[in-house]
Amino acid sequence: MARVVAWVVAIVVLAGLAGRMIDARWIAGDIKGDEATYIAMAFSLADDADLRYDRADYQRFVSLYGHGPSGIFLKLRYHLTLGGKEPVPSDNSLAFGKALAYPVVAAPFVAIGGLGGMLVFNWLMVGLCVVCGARFCTATMGSRAGWIVAIIFVAASVVPVYAAWFTSEIFNFTLVFIGYFLWLYKKVAKTEERSWLLHPRTTMLAAVLIGVATFSKATNAGLIVPLVLDAMASLRLRRSVAIAIVFLGTTLGLFGLNFLITGEANYQGAADGLSRRYFTDHYPFDDQGTTFSQKGSAMITNDADTGRVLAPDALAQVPINVWYFLVGRDAGLVPYYFPGVVLALAWLVRLRRAPIWQWGVAIGLAGSVGALIVFFPDSWNGGGGPTGNRYFLSLYPASLFLLPAGMPLWPSLIAGIVGVAFTGAMVSHPYSASAKPWLNVERKPLNYLPIELTLVNDLPCRLDSLRCPILFIAEPTVQFYYMDGRMYSAEPDPMGDGKGPVVGNWIAGGASTDVLVKTDKPPSRVRIEFSSPIDNTVTGRFADRAFSAKVLAGGKTAVTVTRPTPFRYHANSVYVLHLEATNHFVPAERNPGSTDRRNLAVFVKPTFVYDDEPR
Numbered sequence: 158m159a160r161v162v163a164w165v166v167a168i169v170v171l172a173g174l175a176g177r178m179i180d181a182r183w184i185a186g187d188i189k190g191d192e193a194t195y196i197a198m199a200f201s202l203a204d205d206a207d208l209r210y211d212r213a214d215y216q217r218f219v220s221l222y223g224h225g226p227s228g229i230f231l232k233l234r235y236h237l238t239l240g241g242k243e244p245v246p247s248d249n250s251l252a253f254g255k256a257l258a259y260p261v262v263a264a265p266f267v268a269i270g271g272l273g274g275m276l277v278f279n280w281l282m283v284g285l286c287v288v289c290g291a292r293f294c295t296a297t298m299g300s301r302a303g304w305i306v307a308i309i310f311v312a313a314s315v316v317p318v319y320a321a322w323f324t325s326e327i328f329n330f331t332l333v334f335i336g337y338f339l340w341l342y343k344k345v346a347k348t349e350e351r352s353w354l355l356h357p358r359t360t361m362l363a364a365v366l367i368g369v370a371t372f373s374k375a376t377n378a379g380l381i382v383p384l385v386l387d388a389m390a391s392l393r394l395r396r397s398v399a400i401a402i403v404f405l406g407t408t409l410g411l412f413g414l415n416f417l418i419t420g421e422a423n424y425q426g427a428a429d430g431l432s433r434r435y436f437t438d439h440y441p442f443d444d445q446g447t448t449f450s451q452k453g454s455a456m457i458t459n460d461a462d463t464g465r466v467l468a469p470d471a472l473a474q475v476p477i478n479v480w481y482f483l484v485g486r487d488a489g490l491v492p493y494y495f496p497g498v499v500l501a502l503a504w505l506v507r508l509r510r511a512p513i514w515q516w517g518v519a520i521g522l523a524g525s526v527g528a529l530i531v532f533f534p535d536s537w538n539g540g541g542g543p544t545g546n547r548y549f550l551s552l553y554p555a556s557l558f559l560l561p562a563g564m565p566l567w568p569s570l571i572a573g574i575v576g577v578a579f580t581g582a583m584v585s586h587p588y589s590a591s592a593k594p595w596l597n598v599e600r601k602p603l604n605y606l607p608i609e610l611t612l613v614n615d616l617p618c619r620l621d622s623l624r625c626p627i628l629f630i631a632e633p634t635v636q637f638y639y640m641d642g643r644m645y646s647a648e649p650d651p652m653g654d655g656k657g658p659v660v661g662n663w664i665a666g667g668a669s670t671d672v673l674v675k676t677d678k679p680p681s682r683v684r685i686e687f688s689s690p691i692d693n694t695v696t697g698r699f700a701d702r703a704f705s706a707k708v709l710a711g712g713k714t715a716v717t718v719t720r721p722t723p724f725r726y727h728a729n730s731v732y733v734l735h736l737e738a739t740n741h742f743v744p745a746e747r748n749p750g751s752t753d754r755r756n757l758a759v760f761v762k763p764t765f766v767y768d769d770e771p772r
Contacts, residue, residue, distance in 0.1 A: 169265045172277040176270020182221070185276060185321065190541060192323040193218070193226035193253065198253045198260035199275060203268035208257060209234065209250040212442040225440040228253030231449065235420020240724065242420045247449035250440060252434045253421035254426060256373040258411065259325035279320045279437065280332040287311050289338040290557055296345040302566045309569050310557050313576030314586060315493040315545035321587035322742035326550050329370045333380055334554035336366035340384055341558050344514055360384060364400045366691040368407025370551060377551050379525035383517035384389065390513050395399035424644040432455035443617050459724045478530045478537065478611050486598050487616050488538035492579040497556030499572035504559040515559055522555045535611060542617040544583060544594040578602055593619050599641040604671070608640060610724040610731050635765055638673035644736075645755065650762060666741020672734045679723050679730040682766040686715040689759040690742065697736040708759055736761065
């Protein structure tokens with residue numbers, strides 16, 4: 158035990174010192190997602206030895222980033238008394254509105270290495286997962302090729318992109334990965350091997366880790382089920398009860414710790430929804446004297462679709478969500494977690510020879526996926542426009558342990574090739590991919606996949622205000638969501654007098670483009686007019702209606718789509734407009750007086766007609 162402690166201390170010190178030599182601010186870029194809260198929490202622990210947000214925390218963040226903690230979640234604090242609890246004045250201090258597990262573990266690295274220590278800590282977790290995965294795969298396959306399988310499982314997926322986030326995602330992934338390794342390695346290890354990993358107590362340690370992951374993200378709760386089922390299948394009822402107790406004790410104990418620190422067990426706030434707020438431009442304790450109640454958005458949870466859980470319309474979209482969950486362009490398992498998909502298919506092929514514990518893993522994984530689809534019908538990707546499926550990230554490790562015994566290497570090699578085709582550009586530049594996730598899906602083969610219409614308000618393009626939602630027509634409302642940069646911003650008709658309202662868009666030549674069109678009223682007809690100074694051929698599709706048109710130089714051609722079938726998104730109708738043209742030109746090369754260097758094909762001018770309007 159002393160040796161283990163010595164190794165841990167040495168790793169923390171060396172990682173912290175390495176972090177001091179890294180310009181983490183330059184590497185990681187500006188704040189994204191929920192990073193502000195987790196960074197502020199880790200520094201509060203490292204520098205102040207507390208988890209309270211006050212003037213010192215605000216000033217420390219400004220000195221680190223040059224601006225306030227944009228996107229921070231803060232809560233009211235309460236003093237516990239014998240008679241109950243009393244609110245702490247919000248001008249005294251506030252509590253952080255995120256789970257404390259990741260900042261607590263990262264704090265020693267931050268204390269030594271600052272933000273660079275936090276960066277190194279994230280990549281250390283990825284490396285630890287690869288080492289543990291390689292040991293499991295090597296034992297299962299009976300070959301050193303297990304190292305290749307483990308590296309492909311992590312590197313040919315979206316996992317390394319999340320290591321670039323200063324949030325709990327990669328931490329939760331690691332907790333589950335190591336937890337399942339501790340539980341299952343003894344199932345595949347050689348009988349003559351002598352290691353502490355083979356001791357039954359490692360299963361209890363696994364239950365602790367999954368309990369921490371569940372406290373950090375409740376969607377991980379189903380991952381404890383396989384451990385309990387495995388003990389029950391072995392007729393060890395006392396052991397199954399002990400596993401459940403350890404898991405619940407860990408999870409509830411951490412909520413209890415949060416209660417002692419903040420006065421509320423739930424770090425997402427009280428049921429009134431007023432004690433937790435989200436701040437983006439003005440912050441408590443800033444130089445403008447902003448108060449807690451003056452700015453910020455009240456937010457008891459990050460999930461915008463909790464009111465639709467089990468609603469008839471939400472249940473009706475389960476089949477299409479299953480399809481999107483598998484192959485969606487922005488969050489599908491196939492493009493972002495392909496190595497795990499291959500392992501699951503390999504397990505199904507050898508289903509009859511699968512051990513009972515793998516059945517438990519499959520049941521727990523399938524049940525957790527089902528819960529995401531049912532309980533988060535409009536944000537099962539994690540909400541906020543992440544790269545890939547953020548919620549599935551911590552479920553992904555379970556799929557490695559479906560690896561069939563004696564599986565050859567070639568399925569994983571195929572998984573690596575396909576996985577790299579989808580995520581290789583992101584993994585090779587994880588910080589850039591995290592900073593501008595809407596750019597990741599612009600290239601092939603990702604843009605061949607369907608757009609998740611059930612996630613309209615949580616697609617990555619929502620993070621770029623120039624992409625969506627763009628108001629195209631005020632009444633009845635028509636909004637455009639540009640899925641890529643190959644349709645340019647709306648502008649006046651170049652074939653008109655140039656003084657009219659914004660009526661259309663140029664599309665780029667040499668490639669296809671996709672646009673989501675969201676209307677608050679379904680049109681009965683959509684007329685799309687095309688014009689171009691050069692001859693062109695346009696092909697496309699509006700929802701389920703395909704069309705093509707030939708455009709003569711200097712002329713106009715129109716197509717009419719009658720009663721396109723909408724996708725119902727809450728009270729709105731959503732359509733996918735797909736366009737591509739054969740020829741292109743650069744205005745500056747045709748007209749010496751022009752400074753427009755864009756690659757243009759045709760100008761697109763849509764008109765929407767409704768049933769209650771005259772023909």
